[in-house]
Amino acid sequence: MKLTAQNLHGVIVAIVTPFQANHDVDLAGAKQLTRFLIDAGVHGIMTTGGNGEFPHMLREEKQAVTAAIVEEAAGAIPIIAGTAAAGTREAVLLGQDAQAVGADGTVVTAPYYFQVSEDALFVHYQTIAAEVDLPMVLYNNPLYTGNEITPSLIDRLAGEPNVIGLKQSNADFGMLMENIRMNGDKIAVLTGIDSQFYAALAAGAKGIFSTAACVIPREMVAIYDLVQAGNFEEARQLQLKLQVLNRYLEYDPGYVGPCKAALRMLGLPAGPVRGPLPEVTPDEEAGVRSGLAALRLLA
Secondary structure (H helix, E strand, O other), X not given: OOOOOOOOOEEEEEOOOOEOOOOOEOHHHHHXXXXXXXXXXXXXXXXXXXXXXXXXXXXXHHHHHHHHHHHHHOOOOOEEEEOOOOOHHHHHHHHHHHHHOOOOEEEEEOOOOOOOOHHHHHHHHHHHHHHOOOOEXXXXXXXXXXXXXXXXXXXXXXXXOOEEEEEEOOOOHHHHHHHHHHHOOOOEEEEOOHHHXXXXXXXXXXXXXXXXXXXXXXXXXHHHHHHHOOOHHHHHHHHHHHHHHHOOOOOOOOOHHHXXXXXXXXXXXXXXXXXXXXXXXXXXXXXXXXHHHHOOOOO
């Protein structure tokens, strides 16, 4: 089924890239983790995003990881490849790589390092949409990129071919609301912040691109299902319950190390992070372990 603004919804996992002890990509581990997530009922997987450590991966590694996950999924759920790059040409090439191995769509952050104008951002995305024949999700994460994809820019891009959605990772909840107001009838608006999941759904978001769902997929899917069934108070209570872990999987102390630490504690493939990202400190590891224990996820 072709990925569209109408069927992009639910819990889309921002999957880690498992590495071996020597920091080589662990493709078998990526497949094992994919199977775990599909069996848990998630609605899609995003490969090679921030949680997948894309800035520290080679182009051929990104394609190999996406190919392995596509192969394991075998059409059960959509696989959406992270194809962010600082330059337009590289983003196009990464998108074409994803298309070549059967990805169902792409997720593209704003360019990073150089700050550019809204018109330059428009041309960047317009070019990618024209040259990569896959549905594209815009990814607004200004804390990391330094470039904001404003609601007005999203409004301009929503009419472009292949632009079907938005992953909104600006912590300003009002910005999410404005995007839903302005563009929610044109594209699928999803949050990228785990602690905002319930609130975003209640406000009309279609779902989440989630780091936490890499570790607690069933619980995140349960929040989505509860809201869809109209059980808002039960969903709110579950969101609060999960916060004991989610607080370690956002911006402080940095989400990749804690996410991989949690997966290792659960016996799932993860491996180390690639430098210069830091591993969790002993205190941080203890916090992650306490969160998993509070959710009764550890033996």
